[in-house]
Amino acid sequence: MLLSQAVGRPVVNVTTAETIGTVTGCFVSGRPARITALHLNTRGHGGHILTWDNVRSFGQDAVIIRSMEKLRPDKHIDSQDPAHPSHDPIGKPVLTETGELHGTVEDIDFDQQTGHIQRLVATEGDMPGETLLGSGSYAVVTSTTT
Amino acid sequence: MSDYLRAREIIKKPVVTLGGEAVAQIKDVVFDAARGDIRAFTLSGRGLLAGPMKRALSWKNVHALGPDAVIIPDETAMEDDAGTATEAQDGPGGGNVLGARMLTASGSDLGKINDVIVQTGKRPRVVGYQIETADTARQQILVPVLKPVSVSGEMVVVPDATAQYTAGDLAGLTAAAQGLHNRLEQEK
Structure with missing residues (x-):
C-alpha cells in the first residue's frame, strides 16, 4: 500500500481499546529496504515514534499496537538518531x-x-x-x- | 557513465554518505602533481556558520563522483588529519597542476592548464585537461590525457599525437580520447 493512504489512519491500543493517535509519516532504512518506524501524532502529547516491530497489525482501518510503553516521544530524540523527524x-x-x-x-x-x-x-x-x-x-x- | 566534470565544478558540492547524510562540502581539490591526478579534497562544513573542517577526503575513499554530489560510504571515509592527504603538495615537483604548461614530447608548447577534466561515476578518474592555448588566440581547448609522459608542478609532458586530438567542449572529449587511444595503440 502507499504511505499516503496510511497517513491519517488511526492507531489503536488493543489492550485498552483506545485510539491513541494517527499515522503522520514513516522512517525507512536500506539494505534491506524497509519501514523501520512510524511517526504518530498522539492526541494531546505531540508526536511519537513507533518502531515497526511494535506494530502488531497494520490493518485496513487501523494500526493495532499492544501497549503504549514502546512509544517514544519525538522531542527526546537526538538529531543524529535515524528516527529523528528530519529523517522523514x-x-x-x-x-x-x-x-x-x-x-x-x-x-x-x-x-x-x-x-x-x-x-x-x-x-x-x-x-x-x-x-x-x-x-x-x-x-x-x-x-x-x- | 561517461559524463565529464571540470575539477573546479566539484568545489562546493555536498559530500553525502550512502546513508543520505550531507556531512561536508568540497572546499578545494588537491592535485597530485607527480601523477597528474587528484589526490584528495579538502572539506568545509555545511551551512552558513560552518568553517573549514580539519578533515580531508582521499580520492581513494570516494564511492562515486556525480554531477550533484560526491558520495562516500560513510563518515569514516573522511580522514581526521588533513595533512596526510595533502602533504605531497609540497613534495618533489610540488605545487599545482593548474597553471602548469602542457608540452608535447617533441617540445611544442600546447598552452597553460587551467582545469582538470574528471570522469564521473564509481571509478572517477582524470581524463584530460582544459588548457588555454599558447598562441595569440588564447582559446580554451580540452586535451585528452591517457598516459602523460611525465608530470611535474611545472609542466605536463604528453605524447606528440595529443595535439591532433583536442576538443572544444566536454561532449567532444570522448571522441578525442578515443581517437588518441587508437592512435597510440597503432604507434606501439
Missing part, C-alpha cells in the same frame, strides 16, 4: 549512489505485513524498493544497479 523520506531529494539527483520522493509503496518497501515513487519516475541504500536528513540514496 517524503519530500527528500533522491540521489543515486553515483551522485546524480533524480527528483524528490513523493510516496512509498510498502507491504503492510512486513514493512518491506516495494517501490519508491519519485517525481522523476518510480524506482524498485531494493535500490534504496539509505535515507538521511539530506537525501534518500539509491543504487544504480537493480
